[in-house]
Amino acid sequence: SQTIHQWPATLVQPVGSPLSLECTVEGTSNPNLYWYRQAAGRGLQLLFYSVGIGQISSEVPQNLSASRPQDRQFILSSKKLLLSDSGFYLCAWSVLDRERETQYFGPGTRLLVL
């Protein structure tokens, strides 16, 4: 069966520090991968998605970036965090299931920027 891992679960970082969040998927090959952010009181905002190694599409211009160095690894990064980067970050993968691509989410990383 497929599983998705995210780490760390919780992270407190000072403003201006770098960020690296990692997501890995097991049990599947060539998944579509996604990074979302849930800010307080808001819905899920798609940040990046990837349909293959080295292929990244950015949805929202910001100081975050994503990379996919391996088939089942997706990394979210920042060189300098802002206070507004605080939120709950979710990695997801999708598979052709039922009638369409269905996305399945990881456990999430709670980021607090102080």
Added chain:
Amino acid sequence: DQQVKQNSPSLSVQEGRISILNCDYTNSMFDYFLWYKKYPAEGPTFLISISSIKDKNEDGRFTVFLNKSAKHLSLHIVPSQPGDSAVYFCAASSGTYKYIFGTGTRLKVLA
């Protein structure tokens, strides 16, 4: 511009009764809709989906209804259980990999 809207931020229902969660969308190109359930500090879990060629899909206690002319979908939970207390997100897509999520509705089922 919020293309997928969940106008009720919260809903309280007695155990055993029906919970109805609503979602409205504006983009007529959306043709696939999903509902996710999210507990605090966890990732959303997939509940049920519906294609635009259908107007109803049922899975156990969960039924999703789609009214394309009104651009409205709803999730019915019958009977509601305390374990159903969570935040529910609806999502829509238009033939791409991208989902657009609503802002969520917090359901509280009272014992």
